Amino acid sequence: MALNRCGSLLSRLRNQHSQKHPLLAFYTISSTTPPDTEAPSRPAPPPIHVAFTESAGRGVFATRRISAGDLIHTAKPIMAHPSLSTINNVCYFCLRKLPSLKDSEAQSIVFCSEECKEKSKVFYDVETQADWLAFDDYCRTQGLKYPLLVKRLACMVMSGAVSADILDILQPTSLTPEMIIEMEEGFNLLKKAFTKANFMDENVEFLTKQWYTAVLARIRINAFRIELAGGLYEDLLSSAAASVEAEAAVGNAVYVLPSFYNHDCDPNTHIMWIENADARLKALRDIEEGEELRICYIDTSMSYDARQRILSQGFGFQCNCFRCLSGD
Numbered sequence: 304m305a306l307n308r309c310g311s312l313l314s315r316l317r318n319q320h321s322q323k324h325p326l327l328a329f330y331t332i333s334s335t336t337p338p339d340t341e342a343p344s345r346p347a348p349p350p351i352h353v354a355f356t357e358s359a360g361r362g363v364f365a366t367r368r369i370s371a372g373d374l375i376h377t378a379k380p381i382m383a384h385p386s387l388s389t390i391n392n393v394c395y396f397c398l399r400k401l402p403s404l405k406d407s408e409a410q411s412i413v414f415c416s417e418e419c420k421e422k423s424k425v426f427y428d429v430e431t432q433a434d435w436l437a438f439d440d441y442c443r444t445q446g447l448k449y450p451l452l453v454k455r456l457a458c459m460v461m462s463g464a465v466s467a468d469i470l471d472i473l474q475p476t477s478l479t480p481e482m483i484i485e486m487e488e489g490f491n492l493l494k495k496a497f498t499k500a501n502f503m504d505e506n507v508e509f510l511t512k513q514w515y516t517a518v519l520a521r522i523r524i525n526a527f528r529i530e531l532a533g534g535l536y537e538d539l540l541s542s543a544a545a546s547v548e549a550e551a552a553v554g555n556a557v558y559v560l561p562s563f564y565n566h567d568c569d570p571n572t573h574i575m576w577i578e579n580a581d582a583r584l585k586a587l588r589d590i591e592e593g594e595e596l597r598i599c600y601i602d603t604s605m606s607y608d609a610r611q612r613i614l615s616q617g618f619g620f621q622c623n624c625f626r627c628l629s630g631d
């Protein structure tokens with residue numbers, strides 16, 4: 304295992320992206336801050352680092368022993384977007400579930416707090432200047448969720464909140480020419496919405512077909528489908544009915560650090576969401592220093608063949624975890 308490559312990878316990435324990536328900001332803080340007893344206490348850095356694995360690209364490794372049940376770290380999304388079926392029932396920024404709205408309010412975009420409304424300005428001020436009817440209709444009729452994340456990211460880039468290459472650090476899936484052709488309609492509708500809203504040319508310069516497909520290629524294997532473990536009291540009472548009538552997921556989100564976790568059909572780490580899109584990574588069992596932390600991308604109760612098929616079609620890889628190698 305090439306753990307020693309982590310230092311050079313991070314210093315290379317740090318030089319390239321030091322102002323842009325939350326992951327790299329975290330490494331800068333945790334590796335250079337001297338202890339200072341006078342300073343206000345700062346949370347301890349998470350006991351993990353990113354390094355190359357033998358056969359699954361980069362992965363996340365424990366820097367010390369972690370006990371079963373420990374919260375390893377939390378992560379805020381780069382961007383999150385509600386599912387179209389929940390769009391009027393969850394906060395448009397953090398995806399927190401909201402109490403049922405009166406009929407008059409049920410068609411509007413909602414925020415759970417003034418704080419989320421304020422934070423949403425990074426995309427919402429741009430988004431509200433354009434007409435999204437055709438783009439949203441395209442997503443709704445084709446059952447597509449990821450173009451909504453691209454739209455949100457495009458609005459964030461337009462507002463100057465993030466750089467157009469913020470997702471470049473994430474691994475892309477390989478796209479076939481047919482997949483690229485399928486993405487054309489979404490790109491054209493996104494571009495048209497901005498063009499019709501008369502944004503300055505230099506603000507939309509980044510929005511090329513190449514940018515759109517490169518972003519979607521990363522979102523496809525790095526986006527998390529968010530199902531909240533907590534929620535409103537009324538949801539708990541009607542959870543059985545809700546799980547039948549509505550999609551359990553409140554939306555989808557993309558993160559930096561959680562995207563470096565590889566998959567395992569018998570994982571030692573669990574990613575979960577309690578009340579909003581802030582992710583929590585917890586140890587499922589004791590993890591030794593140097594051990595790789597892996598989460599599960601799919602339902603592991605499925606058979607070996609079903610797991611391989613879904614991982615291959617959805618994520619583009621043959622699973623090399625211990626359980627799969629032993630044919631279970």
Ligand SMILES: C[S@@+](CC[C@H](N)C(=O)[O-])C[C@H]1O[C@@H](n2cnc3c(N)ncnc32)[C@H](O)[C@@H]1O
Nearest residue numbers: 359360361474562563564565566620622623624
């Ligand atoms: C979300 S990324 C995980 C981080 C990635 N290894 C990287 O370098 O950025 C998912 C990709 O990691 C690799 N991967 C994850 N789990 C794997 C596994 N169990 N076996 C083989 N490859 C795996 C595959 O290439 C997959 O498409």
